Structures are given as structure tokens and as C-alpha cells.
Amino acid sequence: MTVKIKGIIEGTQPKDLLKSLISLASDWGDVVDTSKLKAVHLSGAMTNVVYRITWPTENDERTVLVRIYGEGSDIFFDREEEIRTFEAISTHGHGPHLLARFPEGRVEEFIHAKTLSAFDLRDPEISTLIAAKMREFHGLNMPGSKTAVLWTRMRKWLIKAKSLCSQEHAKEFHLDILENEIVELENKLSKRHQHIAFCHNDLQYGNIMINDKTKTITLIDYEYASYNPVAYDLANHFCEWAANYHSDTPHIISLNVLFIGFIGNQPHDTEVDQLIDDVEKYTLVNHIFWGLWGIVSGNVTQIDFDYIGYAKQRFSEYWLKKPQVLKE
Structure with a gap:
């Protein structure tokens, strides 16, 4: 089910996520109507909560993946070290690119696979x-x-x-x-x-x-x-x-x-x-x-x-x- 993004992500401050998404969209030359941002919860993650976020562009639509850090997950690993690992793996040509960070999570490239x-x-x-x-x-x-x-x-x-x-x-x-x-x-x-x-x-x-x-x-x-x-x-x-x-x-x-x-x-x-x-x-x-x-x-x-x-x-x-x- 696809729903509007505001208010659906429990435990986060929507303004922080929205600020990151709007900044990304601006970098890509997109004009974003926040009321048209859509989110789909992707099931199966057991450490974090993951969403596919889309918004319309002039000719098509843009899609990113948003990862909300699970409560208490910092017990298992150092987030700063994880980000360094994420970026290093990306430079080796593996996995998605890191697009943005906000206090409760991050935005990643959406892999079309x-x-x-x-x-x-x-x-x-x-x-x-x-x-x-x-x-x-x-x-x-x-x-x-x-x-x-x-x-x-x-x-x-x-x-x-x-x-x-x-x-x-x-x-x-x-x-x-x-x-x-x-x-x-x-x-x-x-x-x-x-x-x-x-x-x-x-x-x-x-x-x-x-x-x-x-x-x-x-x-x-x-x-x-x-x-x-x-x-x-x-x-x-x-x-x-x-x-x-x-x-x-x-x-x-x-x-x-x-x-x-x-x-x-x-x-x-x-x-x-x-x-x-x-x-x-x-x-x-x-x-x-x-x-x-x-x-x-x-x-x-x-x-x-x-x-x-x-x-x-x-x-x-x-x-x-x-x-x-x-x-x-």
C-alpha cells in the first residue's frame, strides 16, 4: 500500500527526513510538492525500518530508499563506522550510494532489482x-x-x-x-x-x-x-x-x-x-x-x-x- 509520507514514520521527526529529501530533490533539479511524496514500507528488515520513497518529476518519478534506524540498534554496531564502511564499499562499485543522512536514519540510492x-x-x-x-x-x-x-x-x-x-x-x-x-x-x-x-x-x-x-x-x-x-x-x-x-x-x-x-x-x-x-x-x-x-x-x-x-x-x-x- 502506498501512503503519504507525513506522519507514517513512527519515532522520527518528519521535518528532518523531509528536509533531506527536499535538499536531494533540489540537487537533482526536481520541484517537490511534499503532499505528493509517497512511501511504501518494505517488509523483512529486522534491525531497521525501511521505506521506498517516490515523488513525481516533470517526465517520470524519482525513487530513493529511506532507512530508519531501529530503536536500540546502536548497541550492535557503531553507526559512524557503518557509514564509513558503506561509503568504502560504494567506491569499490558494490551496492547503493549514500545520498543523505539525518539524525534517525539515512537516504540511499534505490536499487532497481x-x-x-x-x-x-x-x-x-x-x-x-x-x-x-x-x-x-x-x-x-x-x-x-x-x-x-x-x-x-x-x-x-x-x-x-x-x-x-x-x-x-x-x-x-x-x-x-x-x-x-x-x-x-x-x-x-x-x-x-x-x-x-x-x-x-x-x-x-x-x-x-x-x-x-x-x-x-x-x-x-x-x-x-x-x-x-x-x-x-x-x-x-x-x-x-x-x-x-x-x-x-x-x-x-x-x-x-x-x-x-x-x-x-x-x-x-x-x-x-x-x-x-x-x-x-x-x-x-x-x-x-x-x-x-x-x-x-x-x-x-x-x-x-x-x-x-x-x-x-x-x-x-x-x-x-x-x-x-x-x-x-
Whole structure:
């Protein structure tokens, strides 16, 4: 449904957003009647609230994407660092351009491509295109530290989760022993060489777009992007094969979906076998990572999503699969 923009974006000051949009329009030579600005809410985002904004021009119409930062989302990442990452990725020819910023969010170039569906991730042709794009993404030389942030970030989120959740949830999620679990995983996964590269870290289907004509893949939304083990990024992506955030139960991921085994159909060698093993182990890390994200989000955001239910499932899967995956 398309509606007028004024008053629809809860938690923001419309004048700040409108000022940014009018300034952009002026830069492009557009004459804007604010009563004709239209907004469409784009579903699927779980950290921010995202809108497609359009306004008529002399010959056609102009479209941009507006991202409203979710309440409490600054807990998860540094917004200034995210903006620097966003701009650096853009200079490498990836993703949309940053058009404007305002206190509660930003305006981005609108990518005229189709956002993937949950089903698309498991399409062999599309999956091959995604793999090629991930390899390209992992080859980016980004400014700043090249050290993996995964373990530090998890510990930071664990501290925050402990400070926010109830005693009941702290006990249910075993928060008192999670530091030991993180240490164990870090030690086991650090025993052998890990390929560290610039990773997206959140490659769910809603963050991947495809141009159906050119078969070009675009990765978007870099809030969690950082240097990390490539195997972690692959594990995260494969875990997302099991998710459908547009279903009647978006917080439930179908973990019976086989998302690792298909790699085993390829010719084996030592390097491939090690990567498969690393990816399987990093699925455990992913369960803790996004389980903590769910606990924190469930206590700070008003977005309509069952974050706590999501966290319960991720931690349940962690404890279920740990004995099998970490067996020596």
C-alpha cells in the first residue's frame, strides 16, 4: 500500500527526513510538492525500518530508499563506522550510494532489482551467482583493522544480554556459562589457519538482490559487515537457507533443511574438507551470535518480530548440535 509520507514514520521527526529529501530533490533539479511524496514500507528488515520513497518529476518519478534506524540498534554496531564502511564499499562499485543522512536514519540510492525470496536462496543457478559475488566481496580491501571482530562482538553482546534480560531468561539461555562456550569455540577454531577477509555477516535473502535481465547479484545492508573468518560468513549464509521471514511464523527457521551437505557432492580434497568442517563448526558460532542478538533485540526494539522466540530456537539448536559437530 502506498501512503503519504507525513506522519507514517513512527519515532522520527518528519521535518528532518523531509528536509533531506527536499535538499536531494533540489540537487537533482526536481520541484517537490511534499503532499505528493509517497512511501511504501518494505517488509523483512529486522534491525531497521525501511521505506521506498517516490515523488513525481516533470517526465517520470524519482525513487530513493529511506532507512530508519531501529530503536536500540546502536548497541550492535557503531553507526559512524557503518557509514564509513558503506561509503568504502560504494567506491569499490558494490551496492547503493549514500545520498543523505539525518539524525534517525539515512537516504540511499534505490536499487532497481528484485530482492530474493527464501526459496531463491536454494535455487542452484542463483546460489552459484551468490557464491561468485561472495568471493568478490571477500576480496575487498577495506580500510581499518583487518582483525576478525567476531569473538569480541559476541562477548560485548553477551554482557549486554545479561544486563537486559530477566533472571528467568538468563537461566533459560544459560547466560552464566556462555562465556565458557565462546572460549571453547574460539580455541577449537583457532587451532588451524583461518582465512580472514571482509565479510558481510548477514547474508539473509532480504540482503541479496538480483537483476533478472543481467543476472547481476547485489549485496546490500552492511551494518554487521567486518573482517571475519570466511567460513563464518559461509556458515551464516547457509543457516539463512532455513529461514523465511515472510511466513506466518517468521521467527521460526526450518533447521531440518540440509544446508551443508550439498557441498559434499563436490570433488573432495584436503582444503575443501577442511572448509566444510570449519563451516559446520561456525554454524554453532552463528547460533550463539544470533541468539544473543535476539535476546538484546527483544529487550530494546519495537519492531514486530518474536526476537525472544527466535533466540530460543537458535540456542536450542546450539545445544542440540554441539556434541555432534565438536566430536573429535
